[in-house]
Amino acid sequence: MTTDVTIYHNPDCGTSRNTLAMIRNAGIEPTVIEYLRNPPTRDDLVKMIADAGLTVRQAIREKGTPYAELGLHNPDLTDAQLLDAMLKDPILINRPFVVTPMGTRLARPSEIVLDILPDTHRGPFAKEDGERVLGADGKRLV
Known part of the structure; x- marks a missing residue:
């Protein structure tokens, strides 16, 4: 089916x-x-995160990614900045x-x-x- x-x-x-x-x-x-080969568009990613009831920060993958090296743990980063990082390096998308x-x-x-x-x-x-x-x-x- x-x-x-x-x-x-x-x-x-x-x-x-x-x-x-x-x-x-x-x-x-x-x-x-x-x-990783075909990342979602920004609009699709934003919609999936919202539809799943998550925040952008909850949708970021930390383990096995450049999360720490990129300083993404910084609480001052905006959702837009976090989304930019996720789209630039899709391994950051949980x-x-x-x-x-x-x-x-x-x-x-x-x-x-x-x-x-x-x-x-x-x-x-x-x-x-x-x-x-x-x-x-x-x-x-x-």
């Missing part, structure tokens, strides 16, 4: 891979945007953002994506680390 679901994905990220697998477990083949007709979420942890997917899961699901998320009946365990 295809539906209007988009994931801003980094295939090197386990959380992003788990999120994509949960979407597919629901029988959905999403639009996959590898945001991941994965998922957009569905049921809402937008930053799927950290990955099972948050279940809040915005239809209840069409095809049986059990476990994350790459073995943590069970869906039972044999396709119902949420966590």
